[in-house]
Amino acid sequence: MENKNPAFTTPNKSQLTGSARKIKDNAADWHNLMLKWETFNNTGFDIASKIVNLKISSQNYSDMLLDGTISNKDNLENDKTELERCCTELLNTLENMEQIHQRMKKLSSTLKGVCDLEAYQCSHNSSKPVLFHTWPTTLFYETSLKMSNMYEKEVSLKQMIAGHIAHTIDQDLQMVYLSCWLYQPYVDNSVKVLLESMLLETGHRPL
């Protein structure tokens, strides 16, 4: 017997309209934004490493100048210019990451809108529709919000790192800044599971 209940079939992309279409596109956007974030994170890490290396080498150089081992100050000036350039580059990368986070927040607020609309439409009806396989619409919003909050915290950590990385000579602290940047302590490992679940539910990934 053919099952005609649309809730049991993966909706065809072209057939989707309204809230389902919005949610599915939203999931795809999440995926793309996270990929972009990773690329910027790697670029930022490369720049941050350069900054730390420059700090260490210029520190050694200044020590040698003080000792009188060397007298040529040109290298120190070059290092300073290079450091300045790297810091600007890091700030630019951070700005791009902040923009990505803004877009992530927007995705969450769109989902909130979809949820509110559904609540309004179904205010007289006790049962709310399941747009895809099993998830209620609110779960998309909750998931998106959870992910967006992780990135929010990560952005503020990165802002702190970008502001201080070039102002410390404590090598342990420099290393902590670098590992924080790379390993993103506020982006939980569960973020991948959340994203994949969303992609699976919306039919981007085959069941």
Add this chain to the structure above:
Amino acid sequence: MSEKVSSGSLVQSLRRCFDVLEQQQKEWKFAIQECDPLVTTLSNLSDQLQACQKVNLQNGPLSEFPDLQDRLQYKLKAAMEVTLEKLNDKLSILQKVRDAVSLLVGSVFYVYEVNADNIGLEGSLSRTAHSPSIADMLEWLQDIEKHYRNQYLVRKLLLQVRYDQLSEIKNLPQHWNRLDDKSSSKQLVEGIIFNFFLNFIF
């Protein structure tokens, strides 16, 4: 006559054995090469973990993030676990090579034991300018087998790391590379295999 036949079949199986050994040695070397960057990664991570434990974040600009230290440690340990898992995969390749070599050497010794009476003591010990004696070759095989056994064991022990001994993990690359040191046993297997084929080609 039977002495010649017996020693002929033994030499044949020795030859086959060295052929396979050459392959196994390539596999071993390849696995070790793949381990090197992983061991360095592990050492770097332990360095970062050590720095994270040493730094007092509460007094610096990062004091705004009270759970940062725990979270970073968790992430670093997770990265170390992933690296260790990859290293254990490589270790299992080394184990396979070790087992294959043991089996191979065991089978050659079996052939020798079956034919030992026919070959006789003198037959086993006689060597010429062109070819080593059977006893020599059997000894080489035992050396090679021992080498793989030791190497595998030491490498496995080196990878039994503990997070409360981070400085040991930090020094892991030195210990790991020392095992491959030219002055030690690195050349043993390749030297013997080379020696064997040299003797049989010329």
